[in-house]
Amino acid sequence: MMTQDGETMVGAGFLTPAPWDSLIERCKVLARRYSSAKEILDFYHKILTFQKGLYEEVRGNKEVFAIEEVGARCNVPLLKKGLEVLFPHSPTLLSIVREGPPLLAVMSREVSSWGLMGWETTLEDYRYATHRGQPLFFFPRVLLQPYLQYAMEEVGAYCSPRRIPPEAGLGVASGSSSGDCLRHDNTPLQTKKDDHTQRTDTPLETRCPSCGQRPQVGYLRPIDNASQRLLTCSFCHGEWPYNRLSCPGCGESDSAKLSYFVAEEYPAVRVDICDTCGQYIKTIDLGKDPQAVPVVDELATIPLDLWARERGYEKLELNLVGI
Numbered sequence: 001m002m003t004q005d006g007e008t009m010v011g012a013g014f015l016t017p018a019p020w021d022s023l024i025e026r027c028k029v030l031a032r033r034y035s036s037a038k039e040i041l042d043f044y045h046k047i048l049t050f051q052k053g054l055y056e057e058v059r060g061n062k063e064v065f066a067i068e069e070v071g072a073r074c075n076v077p078l079l080k081k082g083l084e085v086l087f088p089h090s091p092t093l094l095s096i097v098r099e100g101p102p103l104l105a106v107m108s109r110e111v112s113s114w115g116l117m118g119w120e121t122t123l124e125d126y127r128y129a130t131h132r133g134q135p136l137f138f139f140p141r142v143l144l145q146p147y148l149q150y151a152m153e154e155v156g157a158y159c160s161p162r163r164i165p166p167e168a169g170l171g172v173a174s175g176s177s178s179g180d181c182l183r184h185d186n187t188p189l190q191t192k193k194d195d196h197t198q199r200t201d202t203p204l205e206t207r208c209p210s211c212g213q214r215p216q217v218g219y220l221r222p223i224d225n226a227s228q229r230l231l232t233c234s235f236c237h238g239e240w241p242y243n244r245l246s247c248p249g250c251g252e253s254d255s256a257k258l259s260y261f262v263a264e265e266y267p268a269v270r271v272d273i274c275d276t277c278g279q280y281i282k283t284i285d286l287g288k289d290p291q292a293v294p295v296v297d298e299l300a301t302i303p304l305d306l307w308a309r310e311r312g313y314e315k316l317e318l319n320l321v322g323i
């Protein structure tokens, strides 16, 4: 389906390759819908607007950014090149963050004393970190995301949903059974099993095929009478198909170890949990909410993170604001 701008509409309302406006617009919508998340969404709105500006600058100065020189994948030379060319924009980012969440605002003072070397060191720490909760990682992620997205579109392109064969990762939804999970107050809480059928040749990459980082969020997009599961990278926003019956954290496929929870107030967002690795990831069902934008809807549903953490599950990858 073609939009008025001539872009291809993928799945149920997901636009690519320029999602910045749809991300920004979704922030506004969800800030009105969920008052508890308004503050964090207003901050993310400012970050996205900053990132959109970087993205447009990169696109408009191809000779300066010269991605072809360093190859298609988000390798070390590409990342260093990105930091080098975007480093002059770091003061603008820091001025936004100073008005943001208290912890990041405090961090921004430390970051303001960094030279380029400090940004590179933090980026390296982020790439190899086993503990993802370090708030300093926010800064290189924000600065590099627009550059990496541009790199994917220019020379990587693996990640673009429009290039993923529609038959990849198809699972035909069927009925679901439920199991009980006890809340701390011992009230039974229903979790469900995803017991649809699944192609056996669906890829099982738990890391982004382009940059090697972990997924931020998953989503289901309807195709005919079936749905396809894709994961969105926490670093470069690339997307790749993934088996619906496996954990994106450890690859577990034993259905006895996997289940999900959906809260009444967020019917299109489910929390996929794995008892083997003890991790969770949210999955946005575009069949239930075609207007959803996975990265933003993930960030707007903080009570689901609290639900998972109260039960001892750890998030597969913290989002941009450290939740």
Ligand SMILES: [Zn+2]
Pocket (backbone or CB within 6 Å): 208, 209, 210, 211, 212, 213, 233, 234, 235, 236, 237, 238
């Ligand atoms: Zn990636």
Ligand SMILES: [Zn+2]
Pocket (backbone or CB within 6 Å): 247, 248, 249, 250, 251, 252, 274, 275, 276, 277, 278, 279
């Ligand atoms: Zn797992």
